[in-house]
Amino acid sequence: MKILIFSTVFYPMRGGIENLTLNLTKEFIDKGHEVKVIAYQKQTGVLKDIDVYYTPGFLEVVKMFLWCDVYYMPNISLKGVWPLILNPKKRWVVSQNDFSLTNKTSFLSILKLLMIKFSSKNIAVSKSIANSLRTSSEVIYNCYDDTVFKQENLAERPNDFVFVGRLVSQKGCDTLIKACRNLPQPFKLTIVGDGPEMDYLKALVTQFELTNQITFAGTKSSTEIVEILNQCKTLVIPSNGREGFGIVALEGLACGCRVIATNSGGLAEAVGDFGRLFESGNVQQLNMLLKEALLNKNQPDYTEEELAEYLSNYNKQVVAQKYLTIFDKAA
Known part of the structure; x- marks a missing residue:
């Protein structure tokens, strides 16, 4: 499967959504899938095994969008919606990681909330978020890096x-x-x-x-x-x-x-x-x-x-x- 991930934030930035997206990307690749990542931020680090395109140009985005089988967006971004004009039937999956779309006074939040209703599938990272979206969502809880975070000290903790x-x-x-x-x-x-x-x-x-x-x-x-x-x-x-x-x-x-x-x-x-x-x-x-x-x-x-x-x-x-x-x- 060819997976294109569009995320406004990605490694080397750190936070819940950045860590989740990085862990998922690595696992997709380990399972034999082709993955490319688009991120709109200044690059300050390099990942050897992941194709990351920081602030790519128009033609570059079009090329990657036409290449992919699935277009995945962790938190919907209006910057990444426009390629869907090229193929509205493209498999477009959105995951929602926070409560930003519940702001009823924000036009952008209302617009994004409307747009995710047209996605192929919407994922919520908790039941609380799913209940707030007022649209059909699949709940998939976030993962943590179980290869790094583990108990190492069996002695008394100071x-x-x-x-x-x-x-x-x-x-x-x-x-x-x-x-x-x-x-x-x-x-x-x-x-x-x-x-x-x-x-x-x-x-x-x-x-x-x-x-x-x-x-x-x-x-x-x-x-x-x-x-x-x-x-x-x-x-x-x-x-x-x-x-x-x-x-x-x-x-x-x-x-x-x-x-x-x-x-x-x-x-x-x-x-x-x-x-x-x-x-x-x-x-x-x-x-x-x-x-x-x-x-x-x-x-x-x-x-x-x-x-x-x-x-x-x-x-x-x-x-x-x-x-x-x-x-x-x-x-």
Whole structure:
């Protein structure tokens, strides 16, 4: 099968949709399919085994579109819709990874929501997103890189809590810092990531006199994040906004962390029965769960075998095959 992927963001940019698309692309190729990727961003890295075309010209896009059997778009982009004029019957598959199309005051969101109704097949990465789209969708949960994220440290973990994500308001790291006040005993929290809220969050830590307890680690590679996760007891995901899914929850569970997360959107679906949930933005609820974690009162009520079986549903090969089945059947 010849697969053309159109994504406004792709490697070397990092984020949920970028990581998912990269993992799927690699799996499609490993399964013997031909894959080309169109990305509209500045190139700062090189992938040896994937044909990536950054900001290609008009004729180049036309040539690739006519070449492919399936035109796949992770999150619909109006920049990539126009080639369908050349062949409206082309197999066109769209996956929706967030709640951006639910903004009823945005003309572009309304237009995109209308257009995905004409796709050959629409995929939603969680039931929460599928319910928000008001159009027929196949739910396929995201995968995580099971070859990288795994438990490596069977000894005692020296650090208590870890946050991994972009330092933006939606990710709720400020909620986590506020919830760290008045914890009953010394603790260690590592914040992994960078973003526009870095200075604000550091100021909060200073204001609450938590500089000895909270460390900002900055941006880290996947292997470095695995090392950090294996040194921490509990991964905290305090998102303020609705999350399309929650790959980071799977990564934390795979590395042996207990998980505390908000009950927002698809994040709760990713955690399933393998973590503790609290109301988004509720500092008091999170503070209580952090206290329980420090006192070892939220020990997992699942076995390692149950967790392994759960995570097996989200490995790259399984999820990629679900996409390929959709691609093959799309009409």
